[in-house]
Amino acid sequence: MSYNAKMYGLGSKRSxxxxxxxxxxxxxxxxxxxxxxxxxxxxxxxPAPPEVNESIIKTVNEVPSVALHGYTSAQGDKxxxxxxxxxxxxxxxxxxxxxxxxxxxxxxxxxxITFHALSCEGDEFIVFAPFFPEYRVFIxxxxxxxxxLPSDGNTMQPxxxxxxxxxxxxxxxxxxxxxxxxxxxxYGEKTIERLTSLLKAKSEExxxxxxxxxxxxxxxxxxxxxxxxxxVMNYYADSIICYSYSKSLSMPGExxxxxxxxxxxxxxxxxxxxxxxxxxELGFVCAPALFQRVxxxxxGLTADLSVYKRNRDxxxxxxxxxxxxxxxxxxxxxxxxxxxxxxxxxxCERAKKYELLLVNGxxxxxxxxxxVAYCVQTERIEKALPLFKKLAEEYKx
Amino acid sequence: MSYNAKMYGLGSKRSxxxxxxxxxxxxxxxxxxxxxxxxxxxxxxxPAPPEVNESIIKTVNEVPSVALHGYTSAQGDKxxxxxxxxxxxxxxxxxxxxxxxxxxxxxxxxxxITFHALSCEGDEFIVFAPFFPEYRVFIxxxxxxxxxLPSDGNTMQPxxxxxxxxxxxxxxxxxxxxxxxxxxxxYGEKTIERLTSLLKAKSEExxxxxxxxxxxxxxxxxxxxxxxxxxVMNYYADSIICYSYSKSLSMPGExxxxxxxxxxxxxxxxxxxxxxxxxxELGFVCAPALFQRVxxxxxGLTADLSVYKRNRDxxxxxxxxxxxxxxxxxxxxxxxxxxxxxxxxxxCERAKKYELLLVNGxxxxxxxxxxVAYCVQTERIEKALPLFKKLAEEYKx
Numbered sequence: 001m002s003y004n005a006k007m008y009g010l011g012s013k014r015s016x017x018x019x020x021x022x023x024x025x026x027x028x029x030x031x032x033x034x035x036x037x038x039x040x041x042x043x044x045x046x047p048a049p050p051e052v053n054e055s056i057i058k059t060v061n062e063v064p065s066v067a068l069h070g071y072t073s074a075q076g077d078k079x080x081x082x083x084x085x086x087x088x089x090x091x092x093x094x095x096x097x098x099x100x101x102x103x104x105x106x107x108x109x110x111x112x113i114t115f116h117a118l119s120c121e122g123d124e125f126i127v128f129a130p131f132f133p134e135y136r137v138f139i140x141x142x143x144x145x146x147x148x149l150p151s152d153g154n155t156m157q158p159x160x161x162x163x164x165x166x167x168x169x170x171x172x173x174x175x176x177x178x179x180x181x182x183x184x185x186x187y188g189e190k191t192i193e194r195l196t197s198l199l200k201a202k203s204e205e206x207x208x209x210x211x212x213x214x215x216x217x218x219x220x221x222x223x224x225x226x227x228x229x230x231x232v233m234n235y236y237a238d239s240i241i242c243y244s245y246s247k248s249l250s251m252p253g254e255x256x257x258x259x260x261x262x263x264x265x266x267x268x269x270x271x272x273x274x275x276x277x278x279x280x281e282l283g284f285v286c287a288p289a290l291f292q293r294v295x296x297x298x299x300g301l302t303a304d305l306s307v308y309k310r311n312r313d314x315x316x317x318x319x320x321x322x323x324x325x326x327x328x329x330x331x332x333x334x335x336x337x338x339x340x341x342x343x344x345x346x347x348c349e350r351a352k353k354y355e356l357l358l359v360n361g362x363x364x365x366x367x368x369x370x371x372v373a374y375c376v377q378t379e380r381i382e383k384a385l386p387l388f389k390k391l392a393e394e395y396k397x
Numbered sequence: 398m399s400y401n402a403k404m405y406g407l408g409s410k411r412s413x414x415x416x417x418x419x420x421x422x423x424x425x426x427x428x429x430x431x432x433x434x435x436x437x438x439x440x441x442x443x444p445a446p447p448e449v450n451e452s453i454i455k456t457v458n459e460v461p462s463v464a465l466h467g468y469t470s471a472q473g474d475k476x477x478x479x480x481x482x483x484x485x486x487x488x489x490x491x492x493x494x495x496x497x498x499x500x501x502x503x504x505x506x507x508x509x510i511t512f513h514a515l516s517c518e519g520d521e522f523i524v525f526a527p528f529f530p531e532y533r534v535f536i537x538x539x540x541x542x543x544x545x546l547p548s549d550g551n552t553m554q555p556x557x558x559x560x561x562x563x564x565x566x567x568x569x570x571x572x573x574x575x576x577x578x579x580x581x582x583x584y585g586e587k588t589i590e591r592l593t594s595l596l597k598a599k600s601e602e603x604x605x606x607x608x609x610x611x612x613x614x615x616x617x618x619x620x621x622x623x624x625x626x627x628x629v630m631n632y633y634a635d636s637i638i639c640y641s642y643s644k645s646l647s648m649p650g651e652x653x654x655x656x657x658x659x660x661x662x663x664x665x666x667x668x669x670x671x672x673x674x675x676x677x678e679l680g681f682v683c684a685p686a687l688f689q690r691v692x693x694x695x696x697g698l699t700a701d702l703s704v705y706k707r708n709r710d711x712x713x714x715x716x717x718x719x720x721x722x723x724x725x726x727x728x729x730x731x732x733x734x735x736x737x738x739x740x741x742x743x744x745c746e747r748a749k750k751y752e753l754l755l756v757n758g759x760x761x762x763x764x765x766x767x768x769v770a771y772c773v774q775t776e777r778i779e780k781a782l783p784l785f786k787k788l789a790e791e792y793k794x
Contacts, residue, residue, distance in 0.1 A: 002569075002606050002664055003671040007514050011674030012667075047462035056457050056687075065444035069648035105502055105652065105681065112680030117404050134677075141678040172399075209399050251466035253686025255502065255652075267399055270409075274400040277408030280531075281538040283509030284502065288685045289650025290453075 010137060016363050017041060024357055031355070037384040038357045038376075042181060042334065044250040045375040046303040052249055055297040059290060068293075072286045075276055076103025076258070080296040084258065087299050094233035100263045102275050103287035103295075105255040107217045107244030109279075112138045114213060114240055114259055116278035117271060119144040123172040125213075128158045129365035130336065132181050132215075144172065148365050156185035156327050156336070160194060167202045173211035173240075174199065178229060179218040182364045182371035183336040184312075184329020186222065189230050196236035209238035209266055217244040217257070218332040220302045223309040227330045237264040240271070245295050247332075250303040256291040308333050311374040311381050318385040322392040333375040336361065340395040344368050350394070354387040407534060413760050414438060421754055428752070434781040435754045435773075439578060439731065441647040442772040443700040449646055452694040456687060465690075469683045472673055473500025473655070477693040481655065484696050491630035497660045499672050500684040500692075502652040504614045504641030506676075509535045511610060511637055511656055513675035514668060516541045520569040522610075525555045526762035527733065529578050529612075541569065545762050553582035553724050553733070557591060564599045570608035570637075571596065575626060576615040579761045579768035580733040581709075581726020583619065586627050593633035606635035606663055613638055614654070615729040617645040617699045620706040624727045634661040637668070642692050644729075647700040653688040705730050708771040708778050715782040719789040730772040733758065737792040741765050747791070751784040 014022075017040050024038040059068065075081065081098030088096045104110045115125070119142035126147045127135055139146045149162045163174075174195070178187035187195070196212065203210045214232045222229060232239040244257030261272045279285075286292075315335050319326050325338035337358075339347035344360045348370060351358050361369035374381060411419075417437040425433045456465065472478065478495030485493045501507045512522070516539035523544045524532055536543045546559045560571075571592070575584035584592070593609065600607045611629045619626060629636040641654030658669045676682075683689075712732055716723050722735035734755075736744035741757045745767060748755050758766035771778060 001517050003515055003668050004513065004517055004675070007671040007674035007678065008667055009674060010677050011514075011670035011672065043463075043467055045463060048466050052466070053457050053462070057454055060450050060453050065450070065647065066440075066442065069445050069449070069650050070440055071649045105685075108680035108682045110680075112678075116401065117408075118400055120398050120401055137678050138680060141680075250462065251686075252468045253466050253683060255682065255685050270405055271400050273408035274404040275408065277404035277406060278401070280407050281404065281509075281534050282679050283505035283507075283535060283538075285505045285652065286650060288502075288652050288688065289648075290687075291685065 015133070017359055020357050020359065027355070036355050036357065037380060037387065039372045039374065039384070040357050040359050042373050043375060044247055044252060044303060045377065046250055046307050048250040049298065049301045049303055051298050051301055052251060052294055055294045056290065059293050069289060072289050072292060074279060074286055076101065076287055077289070077292050080292045083296045084299050088260065091300060092231035092234070094231050095263055096233070096260055097263065100261050100268065100272065102259040102261070102272065102279065103292050104257045104259055104279070105284055105287050106246055106252070106257045107215065107242060108134065108138065109255070109284060110242035110244065110257050110259045111135070111215060112141060112282060113275055113278045113284065114242055115139055115142045115144065116282060117274035118172050118211060120172070122170055124168070124170045126163070126166060126171055126174045128176070130156070130180070130182050130361055130369070131365055132177060133363055133365070135175060156180060156183040157187065157191050158195060160198065164198060167198075167210070169206045169208065171210050173213045175213045175215060177215040179221060179329070179331025181218065181332055182334045182359070182361065183327045184332045184334050185327055186227055186229055186330035188228070192230045192232060192235050196232070199236060203238065212236050212239040213242060214239060215242045217247045219243065220248040221305060221308060221333060222331040223305065223312055224330065229331065233260075233262045233264070237262055238266060245298075248302050249295070249298055251291070254288065254291045256287050256295045307378060308375065310378055311376065314378065314381050314385070315372065315374050319388055322389045324388070324392060333373060335372040335374055337370050337372055339368055339370055340392065342368060344370055351391055354391050356384060356387055356391065412530070414756055417754050417756065424752070433752050433754070434777060434784065436769045436771065436781070437754050437756050439770050440772060441644055441649060441700060442774065443647055443704050445647040446695065446698045446700055448695050448698055449648060449691055452691045453687065456690050466686060469686050469689060471676060471683055473498065473684055474686070474689050477689045480693045481696050485657065488697060489628035489631070491628050492660055493630070493657060494660065497658050497665065497669065499656040499658070499669065499676065500689050501654045501656055501676070502681055502684050503643055503649070503654045504612065504639060505531065505535065506652070506681060507639035507641065507654050507656045508532070508612060509538060509679060510672055510675045510681065511639055512536055512539045512541065513679060514671035515569050515608060517569070519567055521565070521567045523560070523563060523568055523571045525573070527553070527577070527579050527758055527766070528762055529574060530760055530762070532572060553577060553580040554584065554588050555592060557595065561595060564595070564607070566603045566605065568607050570610045572610045572612060574612040576618060576726070576728025578615065578729055579731045579756070579758065580724045581729045581731050582724055583624055583626055583727035585625070589627045589629060589632050593629070596633060600635065609633050609636040611636060611638050614641040614644050616640070618702060618705060618730060619728040620702065620709055621727065626728065630657075630659045630661070634659055635663060642695075645699050646692070646695055648688070651685065651688045653684050653692045704775060705772065707775055708773065711775065711778045711782070712769065712771050716785055719786045721785070721789060730770060732769040732771055734767050734769055736765055736767055737789065739765060741767055748788055751788050753781060753784055753788065
C-alpha cells in the first residue's frame with residue numbers, strides 16, 4: 001500500500017466533536033449563530049492571564065535573539081526546568097528538581113512520550129471510563145493494550161473491585177485524569193490513597209512497578225475552596241505527572257507542558273532517560289523556546305476562573321432543577337449529564353431540535369450520558385437553560 | 398522490563414556532538430573559552446530577521462487572546478496555510494494550496510510524521526551518505542528499514558548506479574537533503590532530473606509510487622547567485638517536502654515548519670490524510686499557534702546570510718590554500734573536509750591538540766571526512782585558520 005492505512009484512518013475519520021463543530025457552523029448560517037448552542041468543544045473561552053502576553057513581550061525585548069529563539073536542550077531550558085520544579089515543590093510539597101522535568105509540546109506530547117518511554121512488548125495500560133478518547137490513539141501508537149475499567153456511576157471515582165480484578169503482571173501503568181474530562185470529577189485524597197495502596201501491593205506482588213500516570217491539564221481548574229487535587233507524588237513513588245499549560249493559562253495553541261518523573265521512583269533516572277529517548281524518536285526536539293520561558297514565568301497563575309465557576313453553577317443548578325442527573329463537577333469545564341433516555345445518541349439528536357449541541361458519552365467510553373462543555377460565554381448558558389428545560393419537559397410528557 | 402530499553406538507549410547515549418559540546422565547555426574553563434574553537438554545533442549564529450520579533454509583538458498586541466493562543470486546526474491555521482501555499486507557488490512555480498500543507502513543530506516533526514504516514518510493514522527508505530544521523534532514529538521509529546547509499550566523493554551527488562541497484566518494490570521513499578547537512582552540497586537541476594526520471598521509471602515498473610521526500614531546512618541558505626535549489630514538485634508528482642523555519646529564520650527553538658504534499662501525487666489526498674493521522678497518533682495536536690502566524694508573515698525572509706557567506710569563503714579558501722580537500726558548500730553552514738589521515742577519528746583527536754573541535758564524518762555515515770560547522774562568529778574562523786594551517790603542516794612533516 002502506498003501509505004499507512006491506520007494513519008489514513010486516524011486522519012480521515014472525523015471525530016464526533018469535529019462533526020458537531022461543522023454542523024454548528026452550517027446550522028448557524030441557516031438560523032443565525034446566536035441561536036445555535038454549541039457545547040461540544042473543550043477550548044478555553046477565557047483569555048490568557050495578562051502576564052502571558054506581558055511575559056512574551058518582555059522576553060522578546062530583553063533576551064537576545066540567538067539565545068531566545070535557539071534550540072534549548074531536548075529536555076527543556078535548564079533555568080526554566082529549575083524554576084518550575086522549585087515552584088512545584090513549593091506548591092505541592094513533593095520533592096522535584098529540574099532534572100526530573102522534561103518540557104513538552106503540551107499534554108498530548110507528554111502522554112505519547114510517556115507511553116513510548118514505558119511501553120514494552122505485551123504491556124497493558126488501564127484507564128477508567130469515562131476518558132478522553134485520544135488516550136486510545138496515543139496508547140495504540142505504542143502497540144500496548146488499553147484496558148478500560150468502569151467508574152462508579154454516582155461519583156465517577158474508580159471502580160476498585162474492577163481494578164483489583166484487572167491488575168496483572170502485564171499492566172505497565174494506570175492512567176488517571178483528575179479533574180476529569182468529560183465528567184469534571186476530582187479524585188480526592190481517599191481515592192488516591194486507596195488507588196496507590198492497591199498499586200503498591202500489586203507492584204510488590206509482581207516484583208515490578210505499576211506506574212501511576214496522572215494526566216493533569218485541568219489541575220488548576222477547580223472552583224470550591226474545599227476541593228483539593230492531591231499530588232500523586234506524595235502518595236506513590238512510581239508516579240509520572242503529565243501536565244500542560246493549555247487550560248490553566250488558556251494557551252492550548254502554544255503547545256507547552258511537561259512530564260515530571262517522580263525522583264522517588266525505583267528507576268527514576270532510567271525512566272527519565274527513556275522519556276528523553278521517546279521524545280527524540282517521535283521528533284519533538286524541544287518544547288517551543290519562547291513559551292518555555294513564558295510557562296516558567298506564569299507557572300501557578302491561571303486565567304480568570306470565575307467565569308467557568310459562574311458557568312458551572314448556573315448550568316449545574318439549572319439542570320438539577322429541571323430534573324437532570326448530573327455529576328457535580330469539582331473541576332475542569334465539563335458537566336456530565338445522564339441522558340433522559342437509554343440511548344444517549346438519540347438524546348443528543350432530540351437536544352439538537354432545541355439547537356443544543358452535546359457530545360455523546362459513548363465517545364468517552366461511557367454509555368447513557370452526555371458531555372456539556374461550559375467553557376463558553378456565560379450568556380450562552382443563560383440563553384440555553386430554557387431550552388434544556390423544554391427538552392426535559394418533552395420527556396415528561 | 399519497567400521501561401522501554403530502546404528508548405532508554407536513545408535517551409541515555411549522548412550524541413558525539415553533545416560530547417564535543419561538553420568537552421568544549423570543560424576545556425574552555427581550563428584555557429579560556431576564547432581559545433577553544435568549537436565547530437561542532439549546527440545552531441544558527443545569526444539573529445532572526447527583525448521581522449520575527451516585530452511580528453510576535455504586533456500579533457500579541459492585535460489578535461485577541463482566545464483566538465491567538467487557542468488551538469488551531471490540527472493541520473494548522475487555514476489563513477496561515479493559504480498564505481504560505483500562495484507564497485510557495487509564487488516563489489517556486491509549483492501549484493500548492495493550503496489544503497496540501499500541514500504545519501508542524503519543525504523539521505524533525507515533519508520527518509517523523511511523514512515516515513509514519515507512509516510506512517507499511519516491510520517498507521524501506523533510501524538515503525545517501527553523508528546524512529543527518531537522526532534520520533536513522535526517525536525511520537527506526539516506524540519499523541521500516543533504512544538503506545544507506547554512497548554519494549560521489551568529489552561532488553557529494555547521489556551515486557546513481559548504486560541507487561539503480563538498490564531500488565526494489567519495497568522502497569517506499571527516497572530521502573534527500575539539499576543543501577546537505579553535513580556536506581553543504583546542493584542537488585542541481587541535472588541531479589534532480591536524473592533522480593526523478595529513475596524514480597518515475599521504477600515507480601511505473603513496480604506499479605506503486607516511490608515517494609521523493611525532500612528535507613529542506615537549509616533551502617534558503619545559499620550563497621552564490623548561480624546556485625539554485627530546484628523545487629522537487631516541478632519534477633516529480635509523488636513528492637513531499639519537509640520544511641522548517643529553524644535555519645531560514647534563525648528560530649530553531651520555536652519549532653515550526655510544514656509538510657507539503659504535492660497535489661499532483663497519485664494519492665495526494667490519501668497521503669495528506671495519513672499525515673494528519675500520524676501527527677495525531679504521535680501527539681502533535683497542532684504547531685505552535687503564535688509562531689504559525691509569525692512563519693506566515695515572515696515566509697521567504699531570511700536571517701542575514703552575509704555572515705555565513707563570509708564565513709564559508711574564509712574557511713573554504715583558507716583550507717584549500719593549506720592543502721585540504723573540501724567539498725565546495727553551495728549551501729547550509731557546514732564544510733565537509735577530507736581528513737588528512739585515513740582514520741577521521743584520529744584526525745579529530747589530532748585537531749583537538751590545536752583546540753579545533755570537529756565532527757567525525759562517520760557520524761554521518763561517511764568515513765574519512767570531518768564536518769566543520771561555520772555558523773559561528775567570523776572572528777572565530779579568522780583565529781582558527783592559523784591552527785588549521787599548523788594542523789596541515791604537521792601532516793606534511
